[in-house]
Amino acid sequence: MPVTWCYDVEDGQKYCNPGFPIGCLVTSDGRPKDACVINAEFNKKNTFYVFNHVDIKITYHSGKTEGWRGARLVTATLEPKSIKQADENNPSCDGGNPMEVPADFENEVKITYTYSVAFEENNSIKWASRWDYILVSMPHTNIQWFSIMNSLVIVLFLSGMVAMIMLRTLHKDIARYNQVDQEDAQEESGWKQVHGDVFRPPRKGMLLSVFLGQGTQIFIMTFITLFLACLGFLSPANRGALMTCAVVLWVLLGTPAGYVSARLYKTFGGEKWKTNVLLTALLCPGIVFADFFLMNLILWVEGSSAAIPFGTLVAILALWFGISVPLTFVGAYFGFKKPAIEQPVRTNQIPRQIPEQSFFTKPIPGIVMGGILPFGCIFIQLFFILNSIWSHQMYYMFGFLFLVFIILLITCSEATILLCYFHLCAEDYHWWWRSFLTSGFTAVYLFIYAVHYFFSKLQIIGAASTFLYFGYTMIMVLIFFLFTGTIGFFACFWFVNKIYSVVKVD
Numbered sequence: 001m002p003v004t005w006c007y008d009v010e011d012g013q014k015y016c017n018p019g020f021p022i023g024c025l026v027t028s029d030g031r032p033k034d035a036c037v038i039n040a041e042f043n044k045k046n047t048f049y050v051f052n053h054v055d056i057k058i059t060y061h062s063g064k065t066e067g068w069r070g071a072r073l074v075t076a077t078l079e080p081k082s083i084k085q086a087d088e089n090n091p092s093c094d095g096g097n098p099m100e101v102p103a104d105f106e107n108e109v110k111i112t113y114t115y116s117v118a119f120e121e122n123n124s125i126k127w128a129s130r131w132d133y134i135l136v137s138m139p140h141t142n143i144q145w146f147s148i149m150n151s152l153v154i155v156l157f158l159s160g161m162v163a164m165i166m167l168r169t170l171h172k173d174i175a176r177y178n179q180v181d182q183e184d185a186q187e188e189s190g191w192k193q194v195h196g197d198v199f200r201p202p203r204k205g206m207l208l209s210v211f212l213g214q215g216t217q218i219f220i221m222t223f224i225t226l227f228l229a230c231l232g233f234l235s236p237a238n239r240g241a242l243m244t245c246a247v248v249l250w251v252l253l254g255t256p257a258g259y260v261s262a263r264l265y266k267t268f269g270g271e272k273w274k275t276n277v278l279l280t281a282l283l284c285p286g287i288v289f290a291d292f293f294l295m296n297l298i299l300w301v302e303g304s305s306a307a308i309p310f311g312t313l314v315a316i317l318a319l320w321f322g323i324s325v326p327l328t329f330v331g332a333y334f335g336f337k338k339p340a341i342e343q344p345v346r347t348n349q350i351p352r353q354i355p356e357q358s359f360f361t362k363p364i365p366g367i368v369m370g371g372i373l374p375f376g377c378i379f380i381q382l383f384f385i386l387n388s389i390w391s392h393q394m395y396y397m398f399g400f401l402f403l404v405f406i407i408l409l410i411t412c413s414e415a416t417i418l419l420c421y422f423h424l425c426a427e428d429y430h431w432w433w434r435s436f437l438t439s440g441f442t443a444v445y446l447f448i449y450a451v452h453y454f455f456s457k458l459q460i461i462g463a464a465s466t467f468l469y470f471g472y473t474m475i476m477v478l479i480f481f482l483f484t485g486t487i488g489f490f491a492c493f494w495f496v497n498k499i500y501s502v503v504k505v506d
Contacts, residue, residue, distance in 0.1 A: 003056070003076045004134055007038060016134045020080050023050045025103065035080070041098055042082070048101040051080035053093065056117045061130075065123050074122065074130040085112045147380035148400065151407045154373055158414035165421055191424035192503055196348035198424070198496060202432035205268035206276055211436065213261025213328075214284040215486025218479055220256060221249040226405055229398035247316070254281070254324040258331025267340040273332070281328040284482060285320060288475050295471040298464050344501035354428050361426040363434055366419050370438030374411045374484060375445040378404055382446065386453050390469070412439040412484050413491030420492045431492060439488025443481035447473065 005020035024036035028046040035051070036042040042049045059075040082098035085091045093116045101109050202208055225246045228234055234241045261280040262273065270276060299307035359365055381404045388395035416438045420431050450473045460466055 001073055001076050001130065002134070003078055005080065006077050006133075016077070018134070020054065020078055021051055022080075023048055023082075025049075028103075039082075039098070044100060046103045048103055049082045050099045050101055050111055051082050052099050052111050053081040053083045053114045053116075055079045055081065055093070056115060057120060058117065059120045059122045059125065061125055061127055062121055062123055071121075072127050072130075074125045074127065075133060083114070085114075088112050148403060148407075150380070151377035151404060151411070154377055155407055155410050155414070158373065158411060158418065161418055162414045165418070190427070191421070191499065194352060194424060194427050194429040195345045195500055195503070197352045197429040198431070198500060199343040199345065200347050200351065200429065201268040202430070204433070205270055206265060206272065206279070208433060208436060209261045209265035209268060209270070209276060210279045210283055211482055212264055212486050212489060213257040213259075213280045215482040215489075216260045217250060217253045217257035218483045219486055220253050221246060222405070222483065224249055226398060226402045230402045234398075247319070251319045251324045252327070254327030255331035255334075257281075258328035258333075259335040260331075262332040262335025263338055263341065266336060266338075269340075273336055277329055277332040280332065281325045284478065285324070287478065289316070289320070291471055291475050295468055298467060298471075302464050344497055352427075352429070354430075355426070357426055357428060361423055361428060363430070366423060367434065367437045367441050370415050370419050370488070371441030371443075371445050371484075373415050374408055374439060374442040375449075377407050377411050378442075379445075379449060382449060383453070386450070386457075389472075390453075390458055408484070409487055412442070412487040415439065416488035416492050417495045420495060424496075431496065432489075435492030436485040436489040439491075440481045440485030442484045443477045446480055447477045450477070 002018040003020070004016040004018050006014050006016040009015045021035040024032070024034045024042065026032050026036055026042055026045055026047050026049070030043070030045045032042055036049060039049075056076070056078045058073060059077075060071040061074045063070045063072065081094075083092065083095075084097045084099045086096065088110075091112055091114045093114060099111065101111075225234075225242065228245060229242065234245060258277060258280055261276060265273070265276045293313065296308050296313065360369075381401060384395060384397070385401075416435050419438055420435055423431060423434065454460065454466075454469055458469070460469060
């Protein structure tokens with residue numbers, strides 16, 4: 001159980017916050033900051049008030065009522081107090097003046113820390129309901145349902161659009177293309193006209209295949225982690241369990257990454273298989289590890305207790321090079337052994353000229369528009385996740401998160417398919433990279449939101465703290481970019497294969 005500090009907020013409600021403040025500040029203009037608002041006595045200008053005493057109250061549920069010896073802890077709450085001790089050898093636990101420290105103090109300040117503990121038996125609180133007092137004080141459920149409904153409306157809108165394209169437009173197109181003579185077909189315009197170029201291998205096919213391999217690894221890792229969290233295997237109080245589970249899964253999922261990357265690289269006609277395998281195993285994890293090591297270096301320099309020990313970093317490297325890299329090689333071996341993915345139509349030797357495109361069918365506007373709808377589905381959930389990471393709030397709504405994850409999958413897939421269809425109708429057959437970047441652009445919106453959150457919600461001062469925030473945000477953005485881009489690519493790949501496999505091509 002986390003030790004929680006419960007205090008009254010407006011409308012007679014109680015708010016319980018995991019952890020407790022160790023002090024607060026009244027500014028030079030007399031404005032109380034943070035926890036100084038809880039006590040009217042904290043009113044001296046330009047002064048720190050130190051919470052040097054805590055009253056801890058532990059409530060337990062006796063086993064006697066259930067016929068067994070012992071007790072179970074059901075709540076652990078505390079109340080921080082500021083007490084200036086008159087006699088340090090015989091400290092008092094109540095009353096007295098608050099412990100004041102001038103903001104511009106120069107001499108050494110001696111502070112006596114005390115605590116008191118009270119135990120209380122309460123058999124009305126069931127063991128299974130011991131988290132309720134924390135969760136009830138976080139009234140986010142209504143906002144979450146609003147967020148889910150908002151996301152579902154977006155999904156229904158996109159599904160309707162995709163269904164209309166599939167059933168009406170495409171059905172008519174295919175019927176017309178399959179009935180008309182070849183001479184008439186020459187005068188047609190639209191997606192069928194690029195059948196000889198639509199499967200032409202993309203530029204930088206090596207990099208795309210590496211990104212897709214890594215994206216597949218991240219996708220499977222995220223899915224399993226969220227599924228386990230939904231089932232209750234990962235406690236919301238222990239963030240480390242969630243992170244450990246994700247890292248271990250990522251390490252063990254090197255084989256799918258190597259297989260997908262190798263298979264697609266072979267389909268693109270690539271021959272430098274050694275480079276492909278090495279990049280798949282080292283490129284993206286290398287960027288993440290370098291960023292992470294840099295953040296840790298700053299924490300070491302600052303002397304922070306949040307710094308990860310050197311031994312742990314060596315252990316992570318050992319897991320990466322000892323397990324993940326060999327598994328990636330195994331996956332790549334099987335991927336290269338398999339034949340290249342067979343395309344439904346042949347590719348012409350001479351590339352077709354792409355006609356002049358309108359503003360909306362040009363690559364950049366399409367990519368920028370593609371990320372808006374997926375981001376619209378997740379931004380409310382993102383707010384709670386950022387609060388959990390940076391504002392020390394409890395995140396426990398994994399059911400909602402898993403639902404939003406599924407909605408994100410559907411939205412990324414449908415938005416990419418829609419834009420891909422419009423581009424093919426405009427006879428622009430460069431869809432490989434565009435399908436990846438269209439849904440991957442959601443990560444750019446995520447970064448913009450993280451910048452907005454930094455300036456509007458956080459009160460971070462100091463270069464080191466700012467650098468840490470943006471360093472960790474960049475890791476999150478890169479992982480999200482690979483994850484969403486991979487979803488969009490495979491949805492588009494399936495769609496293009498499907499539509500070109502049902503038309504007759506002479």
